[in-house]
Amino acid sequence: MSATQKTSRTPRRYGMVIDLDRCTGCGACVIACAAENNVAPGAARENDRNSISLLRVFTLNNPTAAGRRTAFLPMMCMQCEHETPCVTVCPQQAVELDVLSGIVEQMPQRCLGCRYCMTACPYHARSFNWGDPSWPAGMEATLNPAVAPRMRGVVEKCDFCQSRLHAAQDAAAVNGSLDPGIYTPACVEACPTQAITFGDWNDPEGALAKSGETFAWLEGLGTQPKVRYRSGQNWLHEMAERGGAAPAKEERHG
Amino acid sequence: MRVLIAFLLGLAGSLAFGWWGFPQLLYQREPQPLQYNHKIHIEKGSMECSSCHEVAADGQFAGIPRTASCGACHAEPLGKTEAEKILVTSYVAPERELDWKVYSRQPMNVRFSHAVHVNKAAMKCEECHGGRGSATAAEPFYRNRVTGESRNVWGPRMIRVGLKPGEGMKMSDCESCHEQKGVSAGCLGCHR
Amino acid sequence: MADMAWVPTTMLDRKFVPRGVTRCTPARFSLWLTPWCLLLGLGLWAAYLCLRDGLLHTNMDNRFAFGLWIFLDLAIIAFGGGAFFSGVLLYFFKLKELNAVIRSAVLIGFLCYSGAVTVLAIDVGQPLRAWFTFWHPNAHSMLTEVTFCITLYLCVLAVEYLPVLLRNRQFRKIPSFLVFEWELHKLIPVLAGIGAFLSFFHQGSLGGLYGVLRGRPFAFRESFGIWPTTFFLFVLSAMAVGPSFLLIMTRVAEWVTRKRLVLESVYVRLARVSGWMLTFYVLLKSIDTMVWLNSTSRRGGFLPWEYYSWEPFGVWILFVEIGLFGFVPALWLMRAGKVNTSWLIAPALLACAGVALNRYVLTVQTLSLATLPFDEFLSYTPSWQEVAVFGGVVAYGVIVYSVLYRYTRLFPQEQER
Amino acid sequence: MAIGRRELLGLAGGAAVGGALSPVPWKLLDDSAIWTQNWSWTPTPVRGPVTEKFGLCTLCAAGCGVKARCGSAGVFGVAPAAEHATGGGALCPVVYGAHQLPYHPRRLRTAIVNGHAVETKEAIAEVARRLEAAGAKAAILDERPGRIVSALYDRIARAKGGTVVTLAQVEDRSLRTMEDLAGMGPGTLGYDFEHAALILSVGAPLLDSWGSTGRMSRLWSRRVETGKPVFVHAGSHWSRTAQLADRALILRPGSEAALVAALAGKLAIEPAAEITGLSPASLSDLALRLREQAPALVVGGGEAASSGLPEATERMIAALNVAIGALGRAGGIVMRRPLTGAPQPPQYLDRVPDHSLDLLVHEASSAGIVAPEALLRRKLAAKGTLVRLSAFLPEAFGPNDVLIPSTTFLEGAEDARGARDAAVETWSYSDGLSSVPASALPPAEFAAQLAEALQVKVESYEELRKARAAAIVAAKRGHVYRHAGGERAEATDLEKFEAAMAEGAVWVDEPVEPGPLRAKIDAVDWSAGRPEQPSLIAVASSPRGSLSVLPAVPLASKLDRETRLYAVPGEVRMNPRTARELNLRPGDSVLVSTPFGETRGRVRCDAAAIPGQLELGACGDGSQLVLEAMGAAEPGAGPTQAAQIRRS
Incomplete structure (x- = not known):
């Protein structure tokens, strides 16, 4: 079942459609995300498994001979809506599905760092602060004042740039409204090819409703992610439908 | 009998320490940079809270005013008090910012939207800040040595009952008000 | 005790040793403890490093968020299950032979649980906030259930063991201790009941931890009510290996002390109980595996063969767990009394290995396997700090067990060989 | 009164009960948890109002418009200026982290002459002395010609008989050949991709x-x-x-x-x-x-x-x-009018004879410009001086070098001429959004001080800027695009023009009507040799802004080490099959050698890599050695190099 067909659970159901045919894998979203959310620059020990990556871009290789050779897959928290795997497992309500926006919230200040949510997440969208985040001397001046840096020993993840939602909410409140409407997360703003469309799945006139046929990764798990993808390339659809990786009998390039 | 006396002695000793000595140890008194009189600004200056603590058109809350906005009126001393002289000579003239200790300062991870509470919910400043806006002098500021936060966040007494507005600003205080008014903000509504 | 300060150590030592049994000299005892203390010291140092700098001292990462420590916790809590199950058998099923090992069982349970909780406190990123689970519990989380039950059960075990401790010669001199101990003693069956109840839930919830992982099709299982099948399988497997582990530990204690600590019939009883429970567990586990392979996993979009196509986790691991470490020891243990008792340690070891393997598979294999179709198989090697903390916990168990063996009467049937 | 064991126990018991009934344990439990949420070693951003300002990206010559979000402590976020004429409303990945560059640990804070820290004034006097001595054998390397400061460089160089040179970037290489064949001056052609x-x-x-x-x-x-x-x-x-x-x-x-x-x-x-x-x-x-x-x-x-x-x-x-x-x-290679008021375009450094310079002043203020160290050094005579105006300590510097600290991203006044490949000229300027550190000289200030030391009379940066603005307005061409309102306006009134430009607007020339152009192609030699097929080739690719003598943007680690979008510095990425054939295992340290140089790295296997291809990580630090091995300093060496690999 597509996220577009579901009945509304929350007043807003923010989500994304990412056009994989437009993504060139430049990584602007990755850096913009890190800068926006006060992610510290990688220390020497940091790699793709122990760093803080709220948004990652995976490189996918076309296993079939036809079509484009490579696709780049930006992946952040998929904001699962049904049986959200990380929400049910957290022992102390540090993870919740927001009642207003449908965003899966992660509260670093409540988190005790058990990492159960990380094992529960099928998309590996969560990062753990293995050590204290640190910036070179003086670089604290470049921290975003609307985002609290996380401390060591807690899990963090994409929250659709909550600080920007807050700013939109504040601006709306000046005019007596609580509804922030559509705002722009950092990755959406940074994407040079406009591959990411951000919107509200509840809005029948919105950008997401007009995004045409979309698919999600690991739909079989039934978690109804609100971040969905679009592509005209068949091999990507086929790959997304298949759960679990099969070991390559031999390397994919012959 | 002697055991009982010893027991009571121990009991009394640790109760006394816990309820009287411990708070003395826990909090550190810090001076405000200036004796500020809210009342005189409201009465003589016929100002409102929002004259200095304003919500901007884009919803940002200015918080504590910058020295420049004090200087708008206080370019020259407006009275003969010592504080007035200090303000003009030490801050306004050299364009130095005042290092106010903010009683209601919340930790970094708390997001409080004045725009939502003042503009949308039409709440009065006193509902959270109490009578601070009509005080004639800056009351002492106490910093919790463990958390580094203002004592007003927890409240003046160890036991958190009978708190007046402006005294307790812990998450549970926010929550109980939100519950009363039937508005839920979720976690990220108030955290960042 | 201030008035004893002048007494030479040897004399002091002798004053605490229970009447009617002999113990080795303090020097010899210290020699035995020295390596364990060194290991404990190393573990404490490693733990300190992790608390000081954060978990960057471990080799866990975002993809291998659980590692050696969680596996260790799961395994020793399963082994510690002997404590609650022996209590149930003794107080509710009136298997009087178990009186001979019940104190040892309770102590082992306490050591296993306290060790597990200690490791958990290092394993979480923010131990100072661990109490949030009690203040803001998420009722839907299996981990909440685990935390509540383990904490409470640890208290129960401590209270259960207290009478044994208080029965030490020196403590008996204090009349109020004696009265306290007597009152407590009457409570023991009640405590055993509460303990059994708590154990049931947390052993189960530990299994549930994995069974509810919808996002990890390798671990996800069908559920009855709110509990996935792994909940019940974990309870059963803990019941099955608890007695086996007790059997092993008693044999090891006999070997180390060179004494006969319990009668042979106790071993036979433990083995038989273990054997029957194991048979029951393995049968259910086999059914569960078939359902999972043919239905649960397929509905999630995962073909079972995919799980076993990554070396080294081939299908063999399934057969070893259920066959070699399951049915084989089950049948062997059930025949206790008909086979040589001194050989029973072998099937008991196999049974324990089987349950440890089960916990290993659920922890490590679950995390190794890719969920996303383009993802790769992962591996992880624990850092020395992780291994040292692990070793420290083992050393802690050995030291406390040795000291309490020396100064309290762990085995009522203890006799010189 | 004798106090026995029992009394002590009683006292302890009472104290314990009293302690539990006192706030001590409970308050400490709460406070310690709050402490873990706010402890002092996790930095706290400075509170204060947030404003948005428009600035100019100076990481390469294109000069894209950026919208910077500024807090009380400075710039904390960078976003594209909507639909910028040159940027098209988008930025390179590294720009999003470029506001952290001013705080890079390798930031240069003092001038260095012959390996010793000196006062900036002294260093400039030293440069002036050597420039004077070098005479015609001196050159100023202007990475971004066409700026206001380029005019100053031109003035200084010509006064002392030297030259201004520039680097042929990847976008230049085809265009300059076409310009040569068409007999047109440098910078007069551009690509009209939009209609292709x-x-x-x-x-x-x-x-x-x-x-x-x-x-x-x-x-x-x-x-x-x-x-x-x-x-x-x-x-x-x-x-x-x-x-x-x-x-x-x-x-x-x-x-x-x-x-x-x-x-x-x-x-x-x-x-x-x-x-x-x-x-x-x-x-x-x-x-x-x-x-x-x-087309x-x-x-x-x-x-x-x-x-x-x-x-x-x-x-x-x-x-x-x-x-x-x-x-x-239209939709091909089109003519564009050179920028009004810009000085003579400089010649390309790679066309300068080797070892012909006694002094090369390199204004290395841009991270996105590829300046192969080996190329610069080769143009210098033995014991020649390399002067670098740089915000950062370079990876390597020679014994004769002079280093002068300069400004970096969003610091100080800058102007930009627009991208080399664009179909029309553009111009924009900014006074800088961050304060200039006391030790740093903006390029214009450097040029002014150098001119003063040489006693060359030059106009000030402001005068020159005004003159150019006046020339543009007088030419009555093109339009001014304002980001703030997103509107276009005619460039007819100097005052309005300057007001708009000060807010971060961009002037865009109008396109030249495409018309037939001629080029002498009769003499082109069409003979194509038969290259040998190497069994292994080395390649290097990296995002803009990471192949320079400057250090990488700190967050660039997200692109290479942390998401593997690019090959990781110090790693040699290859297909597992290639590794097997070469008898190498992941993690082996290897030495990759090409006809031009060598670079070390560790083997990383990646099924996405192409068999027979060695991808050299070239992001950020260490990129100079990779550039050397790729023959970046050798004209026409080609994009790939035959490579050999062995364990080291």
């Missing part, structure tokens, strides 16, 4: 930080919607552009000339197919499409981390463009 139906890139990384990223990204985005322009890539390795292109032709390394000759009809399809390793059908198909899918154009230049294609091949590409009618046609 087919773009053939011969080794050019068009979809990988090429030109102004925003422009290429918008083109790429439009292609998804309308199917135009079609991107065809012909290159000797699977670059990112090849992976993304509508059609990718992988050639034998070094066989670009044969491909171009065949497409131009100067070489028969069969032998060309044999030389390039392509199928005859795909070659003739491409040749046909180039003519039928008009089409061909872009050469090779990878940024190389010196590009041989000049002979570039001449063939230019001739092919003429043959398919791309020169002077």
